Amino acid sequence: MSETAEIEPLGKRERTKVANRQAILVAARRVFAQMGYEAASVRDIIRGTDLASGTFYNYFRSKEEVFGAIADDSAARFKPLLRAARERATSFEEYLRGAFEAYFGFIADENELEGRPIDERRPHVRSDTPEMIAVYDEVRDGLEAAIARGMAPRIDADYLACACIGIAQEVGTAMLRRSPPDIKAAARFAVGFILKGLDGAPRKG
Amino acid sequence: MSETAEIEPLGKRERTKVANRQAILVAARRVFAQMGYEAASVRDIIRGTDLASGTFYNYFRSKEEVFGAIADDSAARFKPLLRAARERATSFEEYLRGAFEAYFGFIADENELEGRPIDERRPHVRSDTPEMIAVYDEVRDGLEAAIARGMAPRIDADYLACACIGIAQEVGTAMLRRSPPDIKAAARFAVGFILKGLDGAPRKG
Amino acid sequence: MSETAEIEPLGKRERTKVANRQAILVAARRVFAQMGYEAASVRDIIRGTDLASGTFYNYFRSKEEVFGAIADDSAARFKPLLRAARERATSFEEYLRGAFEAYFGFIADENELEGRPIDERRPHVRSDTPEMIAVYDEVRDGLEAAIARGMAPRIDADYLACACIGIAQEVGTAMLRRSPPDIKAAARFAVGFILKGLDGAPRKG
Amino acid sequence: MSETAEIEPLGKRERTKVANRQAILVAARRVFAQMGYEAASVRDIIRGTDLASGTFYNYFRSKEEVFGAIADDSAARFKPLLRAARERATSFEEYLRGAFEAYFGFIADENELEGRPIDERRPHVRSDTPEMIAVYDEVRDGLEAAIARGMAPRIDADYLACACIGIAQEVGTAMLRRSPPDIKAAARFAVGFILKGLDGAPRKG
DNA sequence: CATGAATGAGCATTCATTCAT
DNA sequence: CATGAATGAATGCTCATTCAT
Numbered sequence: 001m002s003e004t005a006e007i008e009p010l011g012k013r014e015r016t017k018v019a020n021r022q023a024i025l026v027a028a029r030r031v032f033a034q035m036g037y038e039a040a041s042v043r044d045i046i047r048g049t050d051l052a053s054g055t056f057y058n059y060f061r062s063k064e065e066v067f068g069a070i071a072d073d074s075a076a077r078f079k080p081l082l083r084a085a086r087e088r089a090t091s092f093e094e095y096l097r098g099a100f101e102a103y104f105g106f107i108a109d110e111n112e113l114e115g116r117p118i119d120e121r122r123p124h125v126r127s128d129t130p131e132m133i134a135v136y137d138e139v140r141d142g143l144e145a146a147i148a149r150g151m152a153p154r155i156d157a158d159y160l161a162c163a164c165i166g167i168a169q170e171v172g173t174a175m176l177r178r179s180p181p182d183i184k185a186a187a188r189f190a191v192g193f194i195l196k197g198l199d200g201a202p203r204k205g
Numbered sequence: 206m207s208e209t210a211e212i213e214p215l216g217k218r219e220r221t222k223v224a225n226r227q228a229i230l231v232a233a234r235r236v237f238a239q240m241g242y243e244a245a246s247v248r249d250i251i252r253g254t255d256l257a258s259g260t261f262y263n264y265f266r267s268k269e270e271v272f273g274a275i276a277d278d279s280a281a282r283f284k285p286l287l288r289a290a291r292e293r294a295t296s297f298e299e300y301l302r303g304a305f306e307a308y309f310g311f312i313a314d315e316n317e318l319e320g321r322p323i324d325e326r327r328p329h330v331r332s333d334t335p336e337m338i339a340v341y342d343e344v345r346d347g348l349e350a351a352i353a354r355g356m357a358p359r360i361d362a363d364y365l366a367c368a369c370i371g372i373a374q375e376v377g378t379a380m381l382r383r384s385p386p387d388i389k390a391a392a393r394f395a396v397g398f399i400l401k402g403l404d405g406a407p408r409k410g
Numbered sequence: 411m412s413e414t415a416e417i418e419p420l421g422k423r424e425r426t427k428v429a430n431r432q433a434i435l436v437a438a439r440r441v442f443a444q445m446g447y448e449a450a451s452v453r454d455i456i457r458g459t460d461l462a463s464g465t466f467y468n469y470f471r472s473k474e475e476v477f478g479a480i481a482d483d484s485a486a487r488f489k490p491l492l493r494a495a496r497e498r499a500t501s502f503e504e505y506l507r508g509a510f511e512a513y514f515g516f517i518a519d520e521n522e523l524e525g526r527p528i529d530e531r532r533p534h535v536r537s538d539t540p541e542m543i544a545v546y547d548e549v550r551d552g553l554e555a556a557i558a559r560g561m562a563p564r565i566d567a568d569y570l571a572c573a574c575i576g577i578a579q580e581v582g583t584a585m586l587r588r589s590p591p592d593i594k595a596a597a598r599f600a601v602g603f604i605l606k607g608l609d610g611a612p613r614k615g
Numbered sequence: 616m617s618e619t620a621e622i623e624p625l626g627k628r629e630r631t632k633v634a635n636r637q638a639i640l641v642a643a644r645r646v647f648a649q650m651g652y653e654a655a656s657v658r659d660i661i662r663g664t665d666l667a668s669g670t671f672y673n674y675f676r677s678k679e680e681v682f683g684a685i686a687d688d689s690a691a692r693f694k695p696l697l698r699a700a701r702e703r704a705t706s707f708e709e710y711l712r713g714a715f716e717a718y719f720g721f722i723a724d725e726n727e728l729e730g731r732p733i734d735e736r737r738p739h740v741r742s743d744t745p746e747m748i749a750v751y752d753e754v755r756d757g758l759e760a761a762i763a764r765g766m767a768p769r770i771d772a773d774y775l776a777c778a779c780i781g782i783a784q785e786v787g788t789a790m791l792r793r794s795p796p797d798i799k800a801a802a803r804f805a806v807g808f809i810l811k812g813l814d815g816a817p818r819k820g
Numbered sequence: 821c822a823t824g825a826a827t828g829a830g831c832a833t834t835c836a837t838t839c840a841t
Numbered sequence: 842c843a844t845g846a847a848t849g850a851a852t853g854c855t856c857a858t859t860c861a862t
Contacts (some may be wrong), residue, residue: 013841017846038243041831052848057833159394162379166371174367189364197402222821247857257823262858427842448653452836462844467837569804572789576781584777599774607812628862632825656852667827672854 021059023049025073028066029110037067078106082142092146093195099142100168100187107172108181139164164194226264228254230278233271238315242272283311287347297351298400304347305373305392312377313386344369369399431469433459435483438476443520447477488516492552502556503605509552510578510597517582518591549574574604636674638664640688643681644725652682693721697753707761708810714757715783715802722787723796754779779809 027048031040042063046056060066085098140161147157167190175186232253236245247268251261265271290303345366352362372395380391437458441450452473456466470476495508550571557567577600585596642663646655657678661671675681700713755776762772782805790801 011841013844013846020846036243038241042833043831053832054834054849055847058846062832156394158379159376159391160398162375163372163395163398166373166375167368168371170367170371170374171364174363186364189361190368193365193368193399193402195402197398197400225822246855248855258857259824259859260822263821267857430843446653448651451834453834463836464838464845465843468842472836566804568789569786569801570808572785573782573805573808576783576785577778578781579785580777580781581774584774596774599771600778603775603778603812604808605812607808607810626862628823628825635825657854658852668853669828669855670826673825677853 020049020051020055023051024056024059024066025070029070029113032067032070033110037063078102081106086142093191095142095146096191096194097187099139100190101183103168104172104175104181104183104186107176108183111176111181136161136165167194222264225254225256225260228256229261229264229271230275234275234315235318237272237275242268283307286311291347298396300347300351301396301399302392304344305395306388308373309377309380309386309388309391312381313388316381316386341366341370372399427469430459430461430465433461434466434469434476435480439480439520440523442477442480447473488512491516496552503601505552505556506601506604507597509549510600511593513578514582514585514591514593514596517586518593521586521591546571546575577604635664635666635670638666639671639674639681640685644685644728647682647685648725652678693717694753696721701757708806710757710761711806711809712802714754715805716798718783719787719790719796719798719801722791723798726791726796751776751780782809 024045028040028045031044031048034040035044040063042056043053045063045066046053060069081102082099085102086095089095089098140157143160143164144157147155171186171190175181175183229250233245233250236249236253239245240249245268247261248258250268250271251258265274286307287304290307291300294300294303345362348365348369349362352360376391376395380386380388434455438450438455441454441458444450445454450473452466453463455473455476456463470479491512492509495512496505499505499508550567553571553574554567557565581596581600585591585593639660643655643660646659646663649655650659655678657671658668660678660681661668675684696717697714700717701710704710704713755772758775758779759772762770786801786805790796790798
């Protein structure tokens with residue numbers, strides 16, 4: 001019908017549709033963050049909105065699908081940051097620092113939004129966050145490119161990417177536990193550690 | 206969902222309390238490994254034994270509690286290995302290598318026991334494995350001791366422990382994906398990486 | 411459940427009220443035939459048209475009402491056939507034969523149109539088909555008239571009508587199971603059986 | 616456990632188990648009779664007992680399964696009656712009369728138990744009742760045996776069985792509408808009609 | 821203690837129906 | 842009138858947990 005332009009103002013219907021979809025996504029993001037993907041139920045998600053239960057299914061077919069949508073959304077928002085860091089960088093170190101600052105900044109932002117402290121009683125469970133998933137390929141690509149261009153030593157890129165992911169994940173989580181989270185410091189630690197290991201990691205304090 | 210199947214029951218055993226408790230723990234470990242902590246239900250666990258459903262509650266109050274018990278058990282089995290590595294070590298590097306070899310060997314063993322490939326379709330979820338939890342304090346202690354004794358540089362021990370955990374977790378998982386898993390090589394990578402970073406990590410091949 | 415599928419929508423048509431009404435009726439007839447009255451949902455019906463769900467309620471208040479409309483429609487199409495048979499007939503036997511041929515021909519036609527073999531797994535359920543309902547009164551009337559005019563013996567017309575209905579229904583269904591359905595033969599059987607019972611029923615083959 | 620004998624009194628557990636199962640069956644029979652198989656929900660059935668919803672699934676896996684159990688039960692109770700009629704009979708006519716009296720008596724009994732008048736508003740739906748299913752084979756067998764032994768003319772046994780089923784069903788239903796239902800009269804009508812058709816059917820009144 | 825049936829809350833999902841556009 | 846999103850009741854089913862035996 002209104003395929004003509006994206007400029008014409010949305011009718012009320014279209015507006016609430018977009019708003020509802022967004023409301024579900026926001027609620028889902030929060031719920032996943034708070035209870036974990038597996039523990040979360042579709043009902044938990046809609047309970048986080050003011051929509052009726054059936055309405056969920058007008059927008060998504062299942063919990064999996066919302067997760068996918070969140071992942072896509074996060075990826076769409078995060079990947080440009082990563083790419084920008086890559087383009088800005090004139091050295092591997094700069095690239096790394098840019099990537100980690102982007103990632104730590106990103107999760108700090110999201111943490112502020114979703115924020116509520118997870119129920120810590122239950123066994124801690126980490127699902128690959130959407131941005132994590134989004135970032136993995138980027139990281140591997142970046143590393144392999146760096147290795148290929150001689151910017152990084154020729155080591156097992158798979159293990160290396162895994163190690164970086166692990167560091168990003170765990171140090172990122174640790175960073176969020178501190179308040180206020182110091183993004184730059186965390187990135188400095190990670191980069192120093194990755195590049196030089198213990199020997200080169202910035203001294204504390 | 207809970208159509209785990211192919212779990213052969215464990216034989217009536219002696220029916221002593223300790224045997225029942227053990228049966229539940231073994232079944233739970235397998236079930237958690239196969240379906241993931243969240244997806245697993247108490248029913249799935251008892252279905253993996255030849256006990257009645259009510260009996261479960263004579264031993265544990267909930268799924269969480271079994272998980273805790275497994276963690277304790279793993280810790281009880283794993284910590285000595287770690288301590289041994291610590292005592293054997295004459296340098297920080299040796300200590301690290303011993304610790305990683307112990308950990309990678311441990312998860313390789315457990316992987317063999319529980320082994321069946323988890324349903325890989327759902328969003329990947331990693332819970333802190335019991336041994337991971339068990340190991341965290343040990344690692345931090347070890348690191349802080351090393352730092353205190355001047356064996357390691359004075360850097361943020363919390364971030365460092367987190368980074369090590371992250372590396373252990375991710376590289377460990379990556380190692381299990383390869384067959385056969387090469388424990389020594391994985392440990393070599395991890396230790397080299399931690400000590401010297403990219404510069405010092407062992408070259409591939 | 412309602413994964414009816416393979417129902418090709420009917421083309422937007424002219425969008426006159428009568429066309430919409432007809433589209434719903436046609437879709438409903440097909441859906442009822444394919445999934446059975448109870449299993450069919452209003453949604454299944456509108457999915458079989460290119461109308462919006464709300465539009466259904468501009469024409470019918472409920473599934474029951476469509477069913478009634480179909481019955482009326484079938485009756486409107488079938489009754490003339492019956493009446494014609496009645497008028498053509500010069501004897502009760504001719505009347506009966508005409509009626510059964512009309513009925514068997516009618517269901518053979520409809521069967522061809524809606525045709526797809528219903529899901530045969532579930533307990534077999536027969537609802538009074540619309541035409542069956544339509545025909546009941548006609549049959550009773552016809553029989554009572556025949557009796558009154560001395561063309562048929564004075565027996566319990568209610569039971570007799572029921573018996574005829576039952577025969578028509580069951581033999582009709584059996585006929586449709588054979589391919590190709592032999593309308594004349596089925597009618598011959600029914601009429602012979604009704605008139606003379608076993609003794610007079612036409613010999614097989 | 617107590618596989619030893621059927622004589623030893625059932626423990627309380629066994630007794631309530633049997634009682635519950637029976638309660639579900641009774642409720643299901645009534646519900647199916649009142650709302651029809653398709654329209655009935657598992658919840659309708661358990662609502663007809665004083666059991667909790669989950670309890671249903673300790674006894675049956677689905678509505679289909681209860682239906683099957685009812686069918687088996689009805690068959691188990693009805694078939695002997697049919698067989699007795701067959702054995703008592705010294706002629707085909709006697710056989711038929713015995714069979715119809717058994718059937719009409721059976722449905723009259725059940726009707727008394729389940730009795731409540733079906734919601735007549737909805738389109739009338741007849742599922743093959745369990746006894747109907749049970750009876751079909753018996754009837755066909757009986758007819759084919761009769762034909763083989765020369766007791767009945769050699770006509771299309773399939774159509775014939777269908778016709779008898781149809782008559783039994785419809786005349787049976789009609790009989791139940793009258794009060795009190797006259798089993799013998801209905802059977803007399805059916806048998807006379809089947810054997811001699813209209814000519815031989817007993818005159819009314 | 822072991823047992824396993826009973827319980828009822830909870831979940832995913834579908835549905836008939838309404839009503840703002 | 843047509844539309845199709847919103848609604849919330851209802852359904853089949855599973856689950857953790859209790860408790861009489």
